[in-house]
Amino acid sequence: xxxxxPETIDLARxxxxxxxxxxxxxxxxxxxxxxxxxxxxxxxxxxxxxDKGIAMGSPxxxxxxxxxxxxxxxxxxxxxxxxxxILFNTRYIDDMLIIYDTENINQDTxxxxxxxxxxxxxxxxxxxxxxxINFLT
Numbered sequence: 014x015x016x017x018x019p020e021t022i023d024l025a026r027x028x029x030x031x032x033x034x035x036x037x038x039x040x041x042x043x044x045x046x047x048x049x050x051x052x053x054x055x056x057x058x059x060x061x062x063x064d065k066g067i068a069m070g071s072p073x074x075x076x077x078x079x080x081x082x083x084x085x086x087x088x089x090x091x092x093x094x095x096x097x098x099i100l101f102n103t104r105y106i107d108d109m110l111i112i113y114d115t116e117n118i119n120q121d122t123x124x125x126x127x128x129x130x131x132x133x134x135x136x137x138x139x140x141x142x143x144x145x146i147n148f149l150t
């Protein structure tokens with residue numbers, strides 16, 4: 014997954030403005046921009062700077078992913094729950110478990126919908142096998 018940094022900072026700004034004053038919100042968002050633009054990592058004794066998204070292992074990557082994914086979940090997945098097209102949804106960071114009734118929604122329709130939510134997301138479904146669900150493995 015490739016978290017879009019500018020979009021996620023905008024989402025953070027909207028949430029922060031609900032709970033703090035504009036000056037504090039501006040300062041926090043500026044700090045986020047600085048942190049996310051100046052992140053470097055070392056791999057095999059070479060320095061790298063990601064050209065897009067957030068590098069795995071960054072202390073802030075989980076928080077940024079959570080901001081981005083919570084927004085998508087609330088705007089796209091929760092309405093499916095409310096309309097009973099899906100029966101259950103849970104997520105751990107970027108792994109999502111969706112249980113749906115095949116009489117209410119077709120698997121291909123659900124996959125097509127979820128993959129159209131955002132260009133940076135690609136859902137790769139794993140089906141139930143032998144009465145087991147492969148989640149977080």
